[in-house]
Amino acid sequence: MSERLTQTSHPIIGTNIRRLRKERNLRATDVIAQLQLKGIKVNTGIFSKVEHGLNNPTVEMLIALTDIFHCDFNEFFQE
DSSP: OOOBOOOOSSOHHHHHHHHHHHHTTOOHHHHHHHHHHTTOOOOHHHHHHHHTTSSOOBHHHHHHHHHHHTOOGGGGGOO
């Protein structure tokens, strides 16, 4: 079972995922396709909910996103 990080009333992780994606001029569908190629089970609905703080990302998803965004893991937790 995949471990999930919980976003509470302040969805900092999702906000940072969206920021990093936009800074790199990537569409959500491009990121989703890359995640799927890395074996992450995600679709547009799940990814949208993660970005909006309504669904919690798995640790595996965040690790894959560090590779896709070429960033440090800590970028997801920046205030």
